[in-house]
Amino acid sequence: MPRLFFHELRSQQLLFWRNYEAAFFTFALPIIFLVLLGAVYGDSEIDGISGSTFLLAGMIGYAVASSAFAGLGITLVIRRESGVLKRVRGAPIPPAVHLSGVIASTLIVVAISVVVQVLIGHFAFDADWPSSPISFVVELLIGAAVFAALGLAITGLIKSQEGSSAVVNAIYLPMAFLSGAFFSTSSMPAFLEAIANVLPLTYLLRMLRGSFVEGDTIADHGTNIAVLLAWGVAGLIFALRRFRWEPQEA
Amino acid sequence: MSAVEVSGLRKSYGSDDVLHGIDLVIPEGEVFALLGPNGAGKTTTIEILEGYRERDDGDVAVLGVDPAKGDASFRARIGIVLQSSAVYPRLRVDQMMRLFAGYYPNPRDINELLELVGLADRIRDRVRTLSGGQKRRLDLALALVGDPELIFLDEPTTGFDPEARRRAWTTISDLRQLGKTILLTTHYLDEAHHLADRIAILRKGKIAAEGTPAELLSETELTEIRYRRDGEIVVVQTRTPTATLNELTSEAIAQGVELEGLEVRRPSLEDFYLNLVEDD
Ligand SMILES: Nc1ncnc2c1ncn2[C@@H]1O[C@H](COP(=O)(O)OP(=O)(O)OP(=O)(O)O)[C@@H](O)[C@H]1O
Numbered sequence: 001m002p003r004l005f006f007h008e009l010r011s012q013q014l015l016f017w018r019n020y021e022a023a024f025f026t027f028a029l030p031i032i033f034l035v036l037l038g039a040v041y042g043d044s045e046i047d048g049i050s051g052s053t054f055l056l057a058g059m060i061g062y063a064v065a066s067s068a069f070a071g072l073g074i075t076l077v078i079r080r081e082s083g084v085l086k087r088v089r090g091a092p093i094p095p096a097v098h099l100s101g102v103i104a105s106t107l108i109v110v111a112i113s114v115v116v117q118v119l120i121g122h123f124a125f126d127a128d129w130p131s132s133p134i135s136f137v138v139e140l141l142i143g144a145a146v147f148a149a150l151g152l153a154i155t156g157l158i159k160s161q162e163g164s165s166a167v168v169n170a171i172y173l174p175m176a177f178l179s180g181a182f183f184s185t186s187s188m189p190a191f192l193e194a195i196a197n198v199l200p201l202t203y204l205l206r207m208l209r210g211s212f213v214e215g216d217t218i219a220d221h222g223t224n225i226a227v228l229l230a231w232g233v234a235g236l237i238f239a240l241r242r243f244r245w246e247p248q249e250a
Numbered sequence: 251m252s253a254v255e256v257s258g259l260r261k262s263y264g265s266d267d268v269l270h271g272i273d274l275v276i277p278e279g280e281v282f283a284l285l286g287p288n289g290a291g292k293t294t295t296i297e298i299l300e301g302y303r304e305r306d307d308g309d310v311a312v313l314g315v316d317p318a319k320g321d322a323s324f325r326a327r328i329g330i331v332l333q334s335s336a337v338y339p340r341l342r343v344d345q346m347m348r349l350f351a352g353y354y355p356n357p358r359d360i361n362e363l364l365e366l367v368g369l370a371d372r373i374r375d376r377v378r379t380l381s382g383g384q385k386r387r388l389d390l391a392l393a394l395v396g397d398p399e400l401i402f403l404d405e406p407t408t409g410f411d412p413e414a415r416r417r418a419w420t421t422i423s424d425l426r427q428l429g430k431t432i433l434l435t436t437h438y439l440d441e442a443h444h445l446a447d448r449i450a451i452l453r454k455g456k457i458a459a460e461g462t463p464a465e466l467l468s469e470t471e472l473t474e475i476r477y478r479r480d481g482e483i484v485v486v487q488t489r490t491p492t493a494t495l496n497e498l499t500s501e502a503i504a505q506g507v508e509l510e511g512l513e514v515r516r517p518s519l520e521d522f523y524l525n526l527v528e529d530d
C-alpha cells in the first residue's frame with residue numbers, strides 16, 4: 001500500500017508540473033502577487049502589523065486556497081469529464097489511495113510555495129519569520145486539509161469541464177478578497193463583514209497572521225480551528241456523498 | 251470454472267429498460283464477441299461485468315467474483331478498454347504506460363507492449379499528439395499492462411486503419427494462445443468472425459442468437475447469386491444454389507448472353523446479423 005501511495009504521489013507530481021497553466025495559477029501567481037503587492041505596500045503598517053508580514057500571511061493563505069481548493073477541484077473535474085478518473089477506477093489502486101496521492105501532491109506544492117514565499121517575504125520585504133514555526137506548519141496543514149476537502153466537495157456541484165474553472169473562480173476569488181488575503185477588511189461594510197465571518201479562509205488567515213506575532217501559538221486559536229474543522233468535516237461529508245468517478249455530462 | 255457467468259441480468263435507466271434477462275457463460279480461454287445495434291446494451295453489459303455499473307437484478311460472477319463488490323485484487327486480474335478512450339494528454343506515451351503499470355502487481359514490459367500495438371516509434375511523444383487511432387492503440391496497451399487474465403474490449407478497433415486492425419487481431423489471437431479470456435464488442439462483423447470462438451447478438455434487451463460463427467452461419471441456408479444484366483445488379487437468394495445456378499446459366503447460354511460479374515456467395519455473418527436485427 002505504501003508503494004502504491006508513493007507511486008501515485010510521484011505520478012501526481014509529474015502531472016502537476018507538466019500542467020503549466022495550472023502550475024502557473026496555483027503555484028506561481030500567489031508568489032507573483034506577493035512580489036508585486038509587496039513592492040506597493042510592503043513598507044506600510046496594516047492592522048497593527050507590518051504591511052509585508054500582513055501580505056505574506058495573506059498570500060500564503062491565498063496559495064493554500066488556490067492549490068488545495070481551486071486547483072484540486074478544477075483538475076479533478078477535468079479528469080473526471082475526460083474519463084481519466086474512470087480509467088483509474090478500473091485499475092487496482094484503491095480509490096482512497098489514489099485520492100490521498102493527489103491530495104498529498106497538492107500539499108507538496110503548497111509546502112514549496114510557502115517556503116518560497118517566506119523566504120521572499122523575509123529577504124526581499126523584511127517580513128517577520130513565523131514566531132512559532134511548529135504552530136505555523138500545523139495551522140497550514142489543517143488549512144490545506146480543510147480546503148482539499150472543500151475541493152473534493154466542489155466537484156460534486158460541477159457537471160461539466162467547461163464550467164469547472166468558472167464556478168471555482170467565482171467562489172474562491174471573492175472569498176480571497178473578502179477574507180482579507182490581499183488587503184485589510186477593517187473598513188469593510190457590515191454586510192460584507194458578515195459574509196467574511198463565515199468564510200473558512202478568514203479563519204485560516206487569522207491564525208496565520210497570528211503566528212507571525214510574538215508568543216502566539218496554535219493553542220490561542222481554538223475558535224479558528226473549530227470553524228475550519230467544521231468546514232472540513234462538512235466538505236468531507238458532502239464529498240463522500242457526491243464525488244463521482246465517471247463523466248457527468250451526458 | 252468459467253471466466254464469466256451471468257444469469258437473468260437486468261438493467262434499466264429510469265423507465266428505459268435496457269437489459270431484460272441476459273444469460274451468458276464464457277469459459278476460460280475463450281474469445282467471446284458481443285454484437286448488437288447501437289443502443290442494444292453492449293456497453294451496459296460489459297460495464298456491469300467490469301464493476302462500473304450496478305445491475306438491477308440477476309447473478310453475475312466474473313472470475314468467481316461479484317464485480318459489484320470487486321476490490322483492487324479483482325481489478326488486478328482484469329484489463330479494460332472502455333468505449334471512449336481517456337488519457338493524461340500532457341504525459342509522454344512511456345510515462346502514461348509507466349503510471350498505469352505502477353498500479354499493478356505484475357506489470358508487463360512497456361516497450362514490448364508498445365511494440366505489440368505498433369506505437370514503438372511514438373514512445374517519447376506526448377499523448378495529446380497521437381492520432382485518434384493511435385490513442386486507441388494506447389488504450390489497448392494500457393488494458394494489457396497489468397497482464398490480466400480476463401480482458402474486456404469495448405469496440406477496441408474503432409478508428410484503426412486496416413493494418414492496425416490486423417495487428418490488433420494478431421495481438422488478440424496471441425492473448426488467446428496464452429490462455430486469456432476475452433470479451434469484446436465490435437460493429438465489424440468480419441472482426442467478430444475472425445476472432446471470436448463464440449458470438450452473441452444482443453437485440454431488444456435479450457440475446458437473440460448465440461453460437462460459434464459456423465453455427466450462426468448454418469442457421470442461414472440462403473446462398474446469394476449475383477450478376478449484372480443491362481447494367482443492373484441482380485441478386486438471387488436461394489436454398490438450392492446448384493439447381494438455381496444451373497437454371498440461370500442454361501438460360502443465359504440458350505440466349506447467347508453472358509452473365510456479367512457472376513458471383514456465388516455464401517452468406518456472411520453480416521448477412522445473418524442484418525437479417526436478425528432488421529425486422530424490428
Ligand atoms: N448512463 C446512462 N444513463 C441513461 N441511459 C443510458 C446510460 N447509458 C446507456 N443508456 C441507454 O441504454 C441503452 C444502451 O446503451 P449502451 O451504451 O449499453 O449501448 P451499446 O450497445 O453499447 O451501443 P453502442 O453500439 O452505440 O456503443 C441506450 O438506449 C442508452 O441510451
Ligand SMILES: [Mg+2]
Nearest residue numbers: 292293294333
Ligand atoms: Mg457501446
